[in-house]
Amino acid sequence: MNARLQLPSSEAVAGSAAELLTVLRAAPPLVQCITNSVVTGFTANVLLALGAAPAMVDITGEAGLFAGISSGLLVNLGTPTPEQRAASLEAVGGANAAGTPWVLDPVAVGALPVRTGLARDLLALSPTVIRGNASEILALAGRTAGGRGVDALDGTEAAADAARELAERTGGAVAVSGPVDLIVDAGTAIRTANGDALLTRVTGGGCALGAVMAAFLGAARQTGDSPVVAAAAATLVYTIAAEDAAQGAAGPGSFAVRLLDALSAIEPAGVAARARVEVAAAVTA
Amino acid sequence: MNARLQLPSSEAVAGSAAELLTVLRAAPPLVQCITNSVVTGFTANVLLALGAAPAMVDITGEAGLFAGISSGLLVNLGTPTPEQRAASLEAVGGANAAGTPWVLDPVAVGALPVRTGLARDLLALSPTVIRGNASEILALAGRTAGGRGVDALDGTEAAADAARELAERTGGAVAVSGPVDLIVDAGTAIRTANGDALLTRVTGGGCALGAVMAAFLGAARQTGDSPVVAAAAATLVYTIAAEDAAQGAAGPGSFAVRLLDALSAIEPAGVAARARVEVAAAVTA
Amino acid sequence: MNARLQLPSSEAVAGSAAELLTVLRAAPPLVQCITNSVVTGFTANVLLALGAAPAMVDITGEAGLFAGISSGLLVNLGTPTPEQRAASLEAVGGANAAGTPWVLDPVAVGALPVRTGLARDLLALSPTVIRGNASEILALAGRTAGGRGVDALDGTEAAADAARELAERTGGAVAVSGPVDLIVDAGTAIRTANGDALLTRVTGGGCALGAVMAAFLGAARQTGDSPVVAAAAATLVYTIAAEDAAQGAAGPGSFAVRLLDALSAIEPAGVAARARVEVAAAVTA
Numbered sequence: 001m002n003a004r005l006q007l008p009s010s011e012a013v014a015g016s017a018a019e020l021l022t023v024l025r026a027a028p029p030l031v032q033c034i035t036n037s038v039v040t041g042f043t044a045n046v047l048l049a050l051g052a053a054p055a056m057v058d059i060t061g062e063a064g065l066f067a068g069i070s071s072g073l074l075v076n077l078g079t080p081t082p083e084q085r086a087a088s089l090e091a092v093g094g095a096n097a098a099g100t101p102w103v104l105d106p107v108a109v110g111a112l113p114v115r116t117g118l119a120r121d122l123l124a125l126s127p128t129v130i131r132g133n134a135s136e137i138l139a140l141a142g143r144t145a146g147g148r149g150v151d152a153l154d155g156t157e158a159a160a161d162a163a164r165e166l167a168e169r170t171g172g173a174v175a176v177s178g179p180v181d182l183i184v185d186a187g188t189a190i191r192t193a194n195g196d197a198l199l200t201r202v203t204g205g206g207c208a209l210g211a212v213m214a215a216f217l218g219a220a221r222q223t224g225d226s227p228v229v230a231a232a233a234a235t236l237v238y239t240i241a242a243e244d245a246a247q248g249a250a251g252p253g254s255f256a257v258r259l260l261d262a263l264s265a266i267e268p269a270g271v272a273a274r275a276r277v278e279v280a281a282a283v284t285a
Numbered sequence: 286m287n288a289r290l291q292l293p294s295s296e297a298v299a300g301s302a303a304e305l306l307t308v309l310r311a312a313p314p315l316v317q318c319i320t321n322s323v324v325t326g327f328t329a330n331v332l333l334a335l336g337a338a339p340a341m342v343d344i345t346g347e348a349g350l351f352a353g354i355s356s357g358l359l360v361n362l363g364t365p366t367p368e369q370r371a372a373s374l375e376a377v378g379g380a381n382a383a384g385t386p387w388v389l390d391p392v393a394v395g396a397l398p399v400r401t402g403l404a405r406d407l408l409a410l411s412p413t414v415i416r417g418n419a420s421e422i423l424a425l426a427g428r429t430a431g432g433r434g435v436d437a438l439d440g441t442e443a444a445a446d447a448a449r450e451l452a453e454r455t456g457g458a459v460a461v462s463g464p465v466d467l468i469v470d471a472g473t474a475i476r477t478a479n480g481d482a483l484l485t486r487v488t489g490g491g492c493a494l495g496a497v498m499a500a501f502l503g504a505a506r507q508t509g510d511s512p513v514v515a516a517a518a519a520t521l522v523y524t525i526a527a528e529d530a531a532q533g534a535a536g537p538g539s540f541a542v543r544l545l546d547a548l549s550a551i552e553p554a555g556v557a558a559r560a561r562v563e564v565a566a567a568v569t570a
Numbered sequence: 571m572n573a574r575l576q577l578p579s580s581e582a583v584a585g586s587a588a589e590l591l592t593v594l595r596a597a598p599p600l601v602q603c604i605t606n607s608v609v610t611g612f613t614a615n616v617l618l619a620l621g622a623a624p625a626m627v628d629i630t631g632e633a634g635l636f637a638g639i640s641s642g643l644l645v646n647l648g649t650p651t652p653e654q655r656a657a658s659l660e661a662v663g664g665a666n667a668a669g670t671p672w673v674l675d676p677v678a679v680g681a682l683p684v685r686t687g688l689a690r691d692l693l694a695l696s697p698t699v700i701r702g703n704a705s706e707i708l709a710l711a712g713r714t715a716g717g718r719g720v721d722a723l724d725g726t727e728a729a730a731d732a733a734r735e736l737a738e739r740t741g742g743a744v745a746v747s748g749p750v751d752l753i754v755d756a757g758t759a760i761r762t763a764n765g766d767a768l769l770t771r772v773t774g775g776g777c778a779l780g781a782v783m784a785a786f787l788g789a790a791r792q793t794g795d796s797p798v799v800a801a802a803a804a805t806l807v808y809t810i811a812a813e814d815a816a817q818g819a820a821g822p823g824s825f826a827v828r829l830l831d832a833l834s835a836i837e838p839a840g841v842a843a844r845a846r847v848e849v850a851a852a853v854t855a
Contacts, residue, residue, distance in 0.1 A: 038610040038626050040323040044488035049537045054488065056323050056364055061399040069396075079626055081653055083366055111639075114631040201834065203614035203624065252619045253830025260538025264486065325608040329773035334822045339773065341608050341649055346684040354681075368651055545823025549771065 007188055007279050008229060014275035017233035018268035020219045025051040029071030029218030033211055034058040034088050036078025036107065039204030042256070043074075046208040049263040050237070052215040063087035064094030071218030073102035074211045075122060077115040085118050092125050101128035101217035101227065105210040110139030123170065128217055129231045130166055131175040131210045134159035141166050156182040160189070164282050173228035175213065177206050181235045184282055185228040192232060193276040195239035196246035198255040212238050236275045241266045243274075292473055292564050293514060299560035302518035303553035305504045310336040314356030314503030318496055319343040319373050321363025321392065324489030327541070328359075331493040334548040335522070337500040348372035352379030356503030358387035359496045360407060362400040370403050377410050386413035386502035386512065390495040395424030408455065413502055414516045415451055416460040416495045419444035426451050441467040445474070449567050458513035460498065462491050466520045469567055470513040477517060478561040480524035481531035483540040497523050521560045526551045528559075577758055577849050578799060584845035587803035588838035590789045595621040599641030599788030603781055604628040604658050606648025606677065609774030612826070613644075616778040619833040620807070622785040633657040634664030641788030643672035644781045645692060647685040655688050662695050671698035671787035671797065675780040680709030693740065698787055699801045700736055701745040701780045704729035711736050726752040730759070734852050743798035745783065747776050751805045754852055755798040762802060763846040765809035766816035768825040782808050806845045811836045813844075 008016075030053045035043055040056055047054040057066040060083065067073050073095045075088045095102045104127035106119040119140055123130075130140065134156050138144045141162035156178035163174040167185045176182040179197075183190045199205040216234035217227060225233070244266065245258035293301070315338045320328055325341055332339040342351040345368065352358050358380045360373045380387045389412035391404040404425055408415075415425065419441050423429045426447035441463035448459040452470045460468040464482075468475045484490040501519035502512060510518070529551065530543035578586075600623045605613055610626055617624040627636040630653065637643050643665045645658045665672045674697035676689040689710055693700075700710065704726050708714045711732035726748035733744040737755045745753040749767075753760045769775040786804035787797060795803070814836065815828035 036626070037322055037607055038614050038624075041326055041488055041611055044323050045537065045541070048486050048488055054323075055393070056321070057393075057397065058364060059366055059399060062397045066397065079628060081366075081629055081651075108625070108627075112627065112632045112636065114629060201618050203611055203618055250828075251831030251834040252615065253827040253834075256615070256830075257538040257542055257827055258535075260541075261536030264536040264538075322607055326611055326773055329608050330822065330826070333771050333773055340678070341606070342678075342682065343649060344651055344684060347682045351682065366651075542823040542827055543820075545826075546821030549821040549823075 007281060010277045010279050013190060013229055013232050013277050013279060014236065014272045016223070016225050016229050017236040017275060018272040019223060020216050020225060020230065020233045021237055021268045021271060023222050024215060024219040027222070028053045029215050030055060031211060031215045031218060032057050032066055032070040032073045032091065034063065034084060034091055035074060035076035035207060035211070038078060039207040042204040043208045043211045045260055046263060047211055047215060049260040050212060050215065054211070058084055058087050060086045060090055064090035067091040067094035067100055068098040070100055071221065072214035073100055074105065074214040075102060076105040076107060076207055076210055077109065077119060078107040078207065080115050080118060088118065088122065092122060096125060101214070103127060103129045103131055103210050103214045103217070105131050105207060106136050106140050107207070109136055110144065126170045126172060128172045128227050129175060129213050130170065130172070131177065131213060133177050133206065137166065137174065137176050138162045156180055173231050175231045175235065177209065181239070183228055183232045183235060185226070187282050188228050189280045189282045190228060190232040191278045192235050192239065194236060194243060194274070196242045198246050198249060198252055199242050201252035202256045209235065209238050232277065236277065237266060237271055240271055240274050292566060295562045295564050298475060298514055298517050298562050298564060299521065299557045301508070301510050301514050302521040302560060303557040304508060305501050305510065305515065305518045306522055306553045306556060308507050309500060309504040312507070313338045314500050315340060315354070316496060316500045316503060317342050317351055317355040317358045317376065319348065319369060319376055320359060320361035320492060320496070323363060324492040327489040328493045328496045330545055331548060332496055332500060334545040335497060335500065339496070343369055343372050345371045345375055349375035349379035352376040352385055353383040355385055356506065357499035358385055359390065359499040360387060361390040361392060361492055361495055362394065362404060363392040363492060365400050365403060373403065373407065377407060381410060388412060388414045388416055388495050388499045388502070390416050390492060391421050391425050392492070394421055395429065411455045411457060413457045413512050414460060414498050415455070415457070416462065416498060418462050418491065422451065422459065422461050423447045441465055458516050460516045460520065462494065466524070468513055468517045468520060470511070472567050473513050474565045474567045475513060475517040476563045477520050477524065479521060479528060479559065481527045483531050483534060483537055484527050486537035487541045494520065494523050517562065521562060522551060522556055525556055525559050577851060580847045580849050583760060583799055583802050583847050583849060584806065584842045586795050586799050587806040587845060588842040589793060590786050590795060590800065590803045591807055591838045591841060593792050594785060594789040597792070598623045599785050600625060601781060601785045601788060602627050602636055602640040602643045602661065604633065604654060604661055605644060605646035605777060605781070608648060609777040612774040613778045613781045615830055616833060617781055617785060619830040620782060620785065624781070628654055628657050630656045630660055634660035637661040637664035637670050638668040640670055641791065642784035643670055644675065644784040645672060646675040646677060646777055646780055647679065647689055648677040648777065650685050650688060658688065658692065662692060666695060673697060673699045673701055673780050673784045673787070675701050675777060676706050676710050677777070679706055680714065696740045696742060698742045698797050699745060699783050700740070700742070701747065701783060703747050703776065707736065707744060707746050708732045726750055743801050745801045745805065747779065751809070753798055753802045753805060755796070757852050758798050759850045759852045760798060760802040761848045762805050762809065764806060764813060764844065766812045768816050768819060768822055769812050771822035772826045779805065779808050802847065806847065807836060807841055810841055810844050
């Protein structure tokens with residue numbers, strides 16, 4: 001198989017980001033979020049600002065049913081209470097039965113046993129996209145114990161092999177967040193270089209990106225874009241908005257406020273013009 | 286019965302809004318909130334900004350006892366965990382035993398079975414005020430399955446009959462939020478037309494209004510205003526503050542920040558002068 | 571014992587505040603927070619803005635293990651679900667076994683039985699620092715039923731004896747928040763007078779200070795500062811940042827945003843120069 005021939009161009013990825021943003025606003029995807037208690041409000045506000053419709057349906061008896069009618073689902077393991085753990089499995093069952101794309105954000109897996117066990121169970125259910133930092137991706141792939149492993153400062157490349165391996169196992173895409181974001185599937189490696197360090201000073205800066213990916217996966221059901229392209233498109237829109245927000249911000253408080261304003265104001269044409277993206281064939285280790 | 290003779294004038298409702306705001310700030314009502322995990326922080330900040338005293342007492346063993354000493358209670362069904370469901374019933378029992386007024390916000394009832402069952406149980410316990418959008422009010426009245434029913438864009442009038450029917454069943458008031466807010470009891474229909482579309486772009490924009498209604502019901506225990514007038518007064522104060530907040534806002538992020546500032550700064554005289562309110566007799570369907 | 575000879579000078583406390591802030595930013599302490607659902611996001615953002623690393627690990631099966639590797643732990647009783655209550659006891663067990671310092675914030679103890687019982691159990695486990703308002707400290711010491719007792723307006727001195735008594739029982743420090751903050755241990759009474767009344771108009775204004783204390787206790791493991799000095803240092807840094815935030819704030823909404831910006835920008839030299847602090851020997855009642 002000559003993966004090169006199937007690769008999208010950088011321009012095509014940037015164009016998909018602009019198109020998916022247009023589609024999302026024209027027909028707001030219903031995004032179900034099962035996420036941690038720290039970032040629920042910020043995550044919902046990010047989705048609303050962007051133009052999507054958030055719904056935090058995270059209890060058993062409702063989560064699975066709702067996953068069948070939602071456009072995309074986020075499962076974030078930041079504060080996984082017993083009720084949320086059961087609801088996550090129920091939701092993913094409903095999503096997989098209905099063909100609803102879903103994102104797994106394995107927050108802090110590795111050293112913490114409860115979420116790590118749940119993350120492995122969820123991994124076996126083939127998430128459409130996995131999103132995490134390098135440390136989390138390495139831990140989920142079983143290459144480190146997490147936490148004490150690769151620091152965020154090491155950048156995303158340290159997790160490139162682990163990301164591709166996970167993508168091969170799930171048949172989906174894996175996004176590694178960092179100064180350069182790396183989004184891969186079995187054959188493609190997309191690197192994006194927009195954003196601002198202030199995103200790491202706001203709680204939920206990464207978690208909300210997982211929700212934006214679920215929204216873009218929902219929009220991609222209309223355009224036919226692949227999960228790796230949808231995840232890269234979400235990253236581009238979110239991190240370009242972060243650049244706008246950082247301009248004139250006096251610190252992390254005003255940055256977070258301005259990020260919501262910027263997500264609401266960002267235009268597809270600006271995304272296409274400002275995207276810093278490279279596409280390469282995934283290299284077998 | 287000639288309901289027309291008992292109707293308050295528009296000027297009287299605007300005047301009650303100003304007076305209740307004055308009373309609320311002079312003797313801050315203790316507002317117990319059992320609300321969803323997405324909006325807890327924003328809701329508490331709205332109440333604090335306005336001048337009320339929020340208390341999120343939402344566990345069994347405490348919720349009922351506290352409802353007996355609080356000035357008003359909000360029960361919002363946005364993310365009803367098993368513990369919250371039990372605490373809601375306990376709290377309402379305590380509220381009804383003590384004569385504490387309470388607000389039911391039946392978020393997303395209709396298609397989702399767990400909250401829909403709970404909402405019906407709570408409806409039978411006679412909430413002082415029910416607050417929702419048109420779709421939720423229609424679903425709670427059993428006229429649609431919710432969600433797939435009337436869209437928010439259809440406005441509040443589509444739910445006018447359902448709202449009056451619910452008010453007749455509970456003996457209280459029902460508030461339908463939308464571009465024009467409709468607040469009814471068995472004999473009265475109050476329409477208010479203040480506000481800004483940005484309220485729909487902030488998570489908790491509607492949920493926090495339910496808490497403000499609970500605060501105004503608490504203040505109304507001193508003035509003797511009826512639930513329908515107290516709910517309309519809360520709507521006027523909140524939506525007029527939203528108009529102030531929208532001026533100069535750069536998007537939903539700065540709007541939410543400015544809404545808290547505006548709720549803190551809003552003066553009773555300004556509320557009375559700027560209220561856009563009409564009062565009519567409820568028409569039997 | 572001549573406590574006077576062991577007392578730090580006011581200048582020394584101000585100097586410790588500056589030094590601990592420097593140490594905290596050079597080696598960000600990992601701060602585990604088990605806190606209420608209203609303030610989780612704001613608390614994490616306060617820690618991130620300051621330069622610390624928050625981690626909301628609050629489920630059983632993880633909380634105790636994580637307390638063994640964290641730099642400091644906060645246990646806040648604002649919304650104590652059954653799962654959080656069990657996790658709190660597990661976390662404190664892990665913290666005490668590992669020598670991790672921990673802060674108890676007994677929100678609203680006294681009239682509410684569930685949290686009051688838990689607070690007494692936790693009190694027996696010797697928190698490094700207890701932080702609350704005067705009413706909560708009096709209730710925890712068994713001197714009032716709480717709530718109906720001393721109002722915040724009465725100031726912190728009304729709880730001075732109760733605070734010292736609790737400090738003697740735990741061997742740690744007790745911080746009473748108010749217009750003048752009082753931080754005591756068995757032999758020392760530190761009073762600080764920085765801050766702004768807007769802190770009381772933002773939900774989590776006090777709760778987040780408990781988390782900052784846990785962060786400073788973590789940093790104090792490197793400097794050897796005592797708990798009472800670390801708690802006073804945290805109070806100084808936080809309340810001086812609040813003064814910066816209040817300047818130019820238009821109300822509680824913009825104040826909260828500016829507080830995060832100010833915590834990120836505040837410099838150790840400014841803390842040392844602006845600290846309003848007095849140190850006295852604790853007086854036996």
